[in-house]
Amino acid sequence: MTTLILIGGKSQRMGRDKATIERPDGVRQIDWLARLATLTGGEVFLSMRNDSAPPLDLPVVTDEVAGGGPLAALAAIHNCKPDGPVLVLGCDLFLLDEATVAHLLTHRDPARHATCFANRIDGWPEPLCAIYEVSGISKAAGVLARGEYCARHFLESLDPLVLELPHPAALDNANTPQELDECFAKLRHGVTPKTVQVLYFAKLRESRGLDEEKVETLACTPAGLYEELRFRHRLPLEIGSLRAARNGDFCEWNDPISDGDEIVFIPPVAGG
Template identity: 90%
Template sequence: MTTLILIGGKSQRMGRDKATIERPDGILQIDWLARLAKLTGGEVFLSMRDDSAPPVDLPVVTDEVAGGGPLAALAAIHARKPDGPVLVLGCDLFLLDETTVTHLLSHRDPNRSATCFANRIDGRPEPLCAIYEVSGISQAAEALGRGDHCARRFLESLDPLVLELPHAAALDNANTPQELAECFAKLQHGVMPKIMHVLYFAKLRESRGLDEEQVETLACTPAGLYEELRFRHRLPLEIGSLRAARNGDFCTWDDLISDGDEIVFIPPVAGG
């Protein structure tokens, strides 16, 4: 089985190359993913959007469709390696571990077009830690030709085998500095369910349709909690436009939260 590590994103929201970020254990993210990729026993490739120098000594597959995202990467690796399945790993998966990859490999169904995990919040298939069989990955170029660049929608169209995650937070990704701090907090402090008392104001209250609620979360920081809620309820505001308070005091987005805390997310004042 071939493994394709996706490092072709521009990392604009992160502000730096995610592949070369140093993890809390001192290992670069790309080196960690390359180590996990070797669990397949097959070749490992990097997917890049151009011919710039790769951050690690692995063969490169370059996207042939500019702006095609993960589907362009799938089409490119299928053109390079058309006769076998491909394990795809996203570069932003800082919590991905050996247990999760091994579980995916051992539960693969080669008679389905793909095998993947369910997102822990909305239950939909996760496309960037998934095995694509030839029957599935061969359809990527056709989807691109139709102008459909959505990796999740493409995966859903393949009717994949969808597995439950052995570690619930393993596919929590990081595309911003706040999300990275949340992932690092999970790596350093563990992942434990917490019950939080959340208060909403102004535009968030209007969007959520309530003033407050008790929520169960795996988050370690206010940023992680807000991103969970934003994803689950499609909240309209980006984290950069908000402030957070913990138990009555303003806090930073990377402060640690505890079971039973009261967290308030404060939007900007209208007209201010």
């Protein structure tokens, strides 16, 4: 089985190359993913833009469709290695661990077009830690040709075998500095379920349709909590436009939260 590590994004929201970020143990993210890729026993490739240099000595495939995202990477690796399945790993999965990859490999169903995990928040199949069989990955080029680029929709269309995550937060990703702080907090302190009271104001209250609610979360920080809620409820505002408060006091986005806390997300005042 071939492994394809996706490092072709521009990391604009993160502000630096995610592949070369050092994890709390000092290991670069790309080196960690390459280590996990060895579990397949097959070749490991990097999916990259053709205007960047590889961060380690592995063979590279480049997207043939500019702006095609993960689907373009799938089509490219299929052109390069058309005769076997491909394990795809996204570069932003800082919580991905050996047990999760091993579980995916052990429970793979070669008779299906793909095997993947369900997202822990919305239940949709997760495309960036998944095994694509030849019968599935061969469809990527045709989907791209129709101008369709959503990797989640593509994976859903393959009717994959969808597994539950053995470690619920293993596929939590990081695309911003705040999300990276959340992932690192989970790596340092573990993942502990907690229940918090969340208060909404102004535009967030309008979008959510309520003033407050009790929320069960795996988040370690206000940033992690907000991103969970934003993803689950499609909240309209990004962290950069908000302030957070914890138990009545303004707090930083990377401050720790505890079971029983009251968290407030405060949008900007209209016209202010």
